[in-house]
Amino acid sequence: MDTLPSPSAPASRPGPGSFTARRRPDLFLVLCVLASVATVGTLLWMILEITHQSWPAIEKFGLAFLTNARWQPNREIFGVLPFLLGTGVTSLIAIILALPLGLAVAVFLSEDFLPPPVRQFIRFTVEMLAAIPSVVYGLWGIFVVIPLVQEFGRWAVVAFKGTPVLGSLFAAPAYGNSILTASLVLALMILPTITAISRSALVAVPGTLREGSYALGATRWETILRVLLPTAAPGIIAATILALGRAMGETMAVAMLIGNSPRFSGSLLSPGGTLAGLLANQFGEAQGLQVASLMYAALILMLLTLMVNIAGEAVLRYTQKRTAGIR
DSSP: OOOOOOOOOOOOOOOTTHHHHHHHHHHHHHHHHHHHHHHHHHHHHHHHHHHHHHHHHHHHHTTHHHHOOOOBGGGTBOOOHHHHHHHHHHHHHHHHHHHHHHHHHHHHHHTTTSOHHHHHHHHHHHHHGGGSOHHHHHHHIIIIIHHHHHHHHHHHHHHTTTOTTHHHHTOSOOOSSSHHHHHHHHHHHHHHHHHHHHHHHHHTSOHHHHHHHHHTTOOHHHHIIIIIHHHTHHHHHHHHHHHHHHHHHOOHHHHHHSBOOSOOOSOTTSOBOOHHHHHHHHGGGOOTHHHHHHHHHHHHHHHHHHHHHHHHHHHHHHHHHHHTTOO
């Protein structure tokens, strides 16, 4: 005799909203892909458009545009070597000054050196520096930093006279609008970026590493220097890359303080120029080949920032492998 099947629970059927819920991850993935493609496409579009606008200058000057030290619009002679050197020197000095200070502040704010309310107040104050407009930094530099640099310059010219290296770096005359002035203000402007990202990287270090270091007998500073900082190195490198990118592209404050000279003398007390400052000062009145030359300079600045980010990404990945114990 045939046996009847035993009763069982009815098979679950998809509810009316299950199809939508199942399709949401695919829709989210499509949106992410579209956003990524749009970002890359926008970057390529910018590069192509700037290249198109600068093509007359590229055809006429070629790579000699990078090595020519003369910028004379009335004779249609254009070269960006002094502005390249000014961009590199100001950014390098700003990073040299801001990185140790920003990292020290990040360590100070991530450890229990002060009560939490005091740390939060200091953190808020430092991060608020990033919200100050660039023109305000420029005005502050005019009224505060320039007199200080002039006083320091008069002393440095006498103190380092005759010294082989320092004598050329601090050669007379000591102008107020100078490479040193712009570098000092740039260091203050990129300080919040280095501090905020480095602090986040230090806070994200697992507490077990700190506890294990203490358990092995390490002191507080040994733990900070040998455990916390090496572990947070990828985040610190990322902060340095972002800060360097801002320093290279900063326009208004640098244009107000550096002197905007088309010559690079080698003295930090003399006026100079940067690529961003060149674009800000001359693009409004440029005509003909000068417009194409300025677009050529903008293309060089964009490629420089891309190269810095690519190099920084390579260093960041290497550091991540080293900190993870991968050889």
